[in-house]
Amino acid sequence: MTAPDSPELADRAAEWAGAYVHIPFCARLCPYCDFVVVVGRDEDADRYLRALTDEIAAEPPWRPLDAVSFGGGTPSRFGGWRLASVVEALAARFGLAVDAEVGLEANPEDWTPALAAELAAAGFGRVSFGAQSFDPDVLAALGRRHRPGDVARAVETARDAGFRSVNLDLIYGHPAEDTASWEATLDAALALDPDHLSVYALTVEPGTDLWRAVRAGAPPPDPDAQADRWELAQVKATAAGLVRYEVSNLARLGHACRYNLTVWARGEYLGFGVGAHGFRDGVRKVNVRRLDTYLRRVEAGIGPVQATEVVAGEEAERERLMLGLRRAAGVRLGDAGQALVDSEEGRRLIAAGVVEVRGDRLVVRRPLLTDTVTRLVLR
Numbered sequence: 001m002t003a004p005d006s007p008e009l010a011d012r013a014a015e016w017a018g019a020y021v022h023i024p025f026c027a028r029l030c031p032y033c034d035f036v037v038v039v040g041r042d043e044d045a046d047r048y049l050r051a052l053t054d055e056i057a058a059e060p061p062w063r064p065l066d067a068v069s070f071g072g073g074t075p076s077r078f079g080g081w082r083l084a085s086v087v088e089a090l091a092a093r094f095g096l097a098v099d100a101e102v103g104l105e106a107n108p109e110d111w112t113p114a115l116a117a118e119l120a121a122a123g124f125g126r127v128s129f130g131a132q133s134f135d136p137d138v139l140a141a142l143g144r145r146h147r148p149g150d151v152a153r154a155v156e157t158a159r160d161a162g163f164r165s166v167n168l169d170l171i172y173g174h175p176a177e178d179t180a181s182w183e184a185t186l187d188a189a190l191a192l193d194p195d196h197l198s199v200y201a202l203t204v205e206p207g208t209d210l211w212r213a214v215r216a217g218a219p220p221p222d223p224d225a226q227a228d229r230w231e232l233a234q235v236k237a238t239a240a241g242l243v244r245y246e247v248s249n250l251a252r253l254g255h256a257c258r259y260n261l262t263v264w265a266r267g268e269y270l271g272f273g274v275g276a277h278g279f280r281d282g283v284r285k286v287n288v289r290r291l292d293t294y295l296r297r298v299e300a301g302i303g304p305v306q307a308t309e310v311v312a313g314e315e316a317e318r319e320r321l322m323l324g325l326r327r328a329a330g331v332r333l334g335d336a337g338q339a340l341v342d343s344e345e346g347r348r349l350i351a352a353g354v355v356e357v358r359g360d361r362l363v364v365r366r367p368l369l370t371d372t373v374t375r376l377v378l379r
Contacts, residue, residue: 003253004251004255004256004328005244005245009261009329010261010327010329012265013262014262014266014267016066016067016258016262017066017097017268018067018068018258018267018270019067019068019069019090019269019270019271020271020272020277020278021052021075021272022071022271022272022273022276023048023072023073023078024036024048024073024273024275025037025041025042025044025045025048025073025074025077025078026072026073027039027074027077027107028143028145030142031208032171032203032205032208033208034205034208035072036073037073037074038291042077044295048273048291048295049078051294051295052086052089052273055273055298056086056089056090057093059093061094063094063095064095065090065095065096065097066099066100066262067101067102067257067258068090068101068102069103069257070103071104074105075104076104076106076107076110077107077110080114080115080118080119081118083119084118084119084121087102087122087124088122096123100123101257101259102123102124103126103128103165103257104126104127105127105128106128106154107129107130108130108146108153109150111129111150111153111154111157111158113160116157116161119161125164125165126163126164126165126166126167126257127165127167128169129151129155129167129169131151131189132144132170132171133170133174133181133185134151134185134188134189135148135176135177135181135185138177138185140176141174142174143209151189151192155192155194165196165255166195167194167196167197168196168198170189170198170233171199171200171201171202172185172199172201172230173202173221173229174202174221175218175220175221179225179228183236186233190237190240196242196250196256196257197242197249197250197251199230199233199237199248199250200248201229202226204220237250243328244328245328245329246260246264246326265323265324266316266319266323273294274288274290275287282310282312283309283311284308284311285305285307286306286307286309288306314336317335320336321336321340321362321374322374322377325370325373325374325377326370330358330362331361332361333357333360336377340362340373340376340377341357341362345376353365353366354369
């Protein structure tokens with residue numbers, strides 16, 4: 001197997017075909033969430049399933065899919081048979097590669113042995129649990145419904161059902177969390193021996209409940225504390241045998257997320273569902289973000305695409321560089337990379353040890369400064 005952070009794997013992902021399916025249904029809205037979600041609309045699940053399968057059937061024929069990712073929202077609330085029906089629709093329309101990765105996001109409190117068995121039988125092999133924290137007080141502050149023990153039970157159930165790869169999502173930097181709490185969360189997560197770990201800094205997104213609370217005087221996340229917690233996560237996860245292959249993602253050998261690698265390599269992927277994005281044949285498509293509008297448009301045969309954008313030339317080259325720089329393997333220099341290296345700012349970054357040229361690749365050596373580097377690419 002190829003190492004998660006290898007240049008060979010990073011480059012190979014550009015040839016894969018992916019599909020993303022958005023499931024918007026949630027039991028509650030987390031205060032930090034700015035994704036396309038709906039609460040209290042579970043009665044529309046069957047109607048949404050019909051719309052998804054109609055949207056898939058209307059997509060022009062393509063090639064077999066190497067990776068399928070169900071995100072949300074909360075895909076695990078959609079029901080195993082509905083998720084299986086979507087996979088069947090994708091397989092019928094495009095085909096699935098022999099070793100295709102089929103994964104979903106799930107909340108620990110939704111995960112049951114029956115659901116796990118149903119999904120495994122339908123071809124799902126990867127699950128990403130939104131653990132976020134193992135501190136009950138932090139979970140409450142994040143608006144999460146599960147308890148720490150639910151995560152361990154979910155992981156065990158997934159493995160018993162035959163899931164090949166289990167990821168845990170963690171969020172760090174809420175003011176309710178201190179260093180001891182974060183260290184305990186990391187220890188608890190790693191004790192479950194996950195195949196993959198994602199660690200994300202809490203961000204204050206405009207329009208969210210968290211944003212409104214901060215505007216009203218609540219303390220925002222401390223960026224210095226977040227940087228320290230990212231560093232601690234790298235030390236502990238690396239000691240546990242995980243390899244960082246992207247700014248926020250670490251994996252064991254053979255468990256790097258194929259769908260995410262496709263996106264970071266600027267590979268092609270289809271997007272289905274409300275708010276979904278797709279990128280195929282150099283064209284990016286974005287679906288409408290309101291559930292009722294999505295349903296009406298698909299049912300009327302209009303299609304849900306709200307906007308399209310042709311990404312070509314210099315813009316495509318800059319996008320390739322920005323996405324690729326997120327990876328530990330870096331990205332081939334190309335015209336945009338060479339221009340950055342030759343610029344005054346680029347020379348300063350190299351001298352400061354922020355970026356490095358390794359053969360024909362450009363690598364960010366200080367991952368927390370990746371956004372700073374990519375902003376220079378946009379100039």
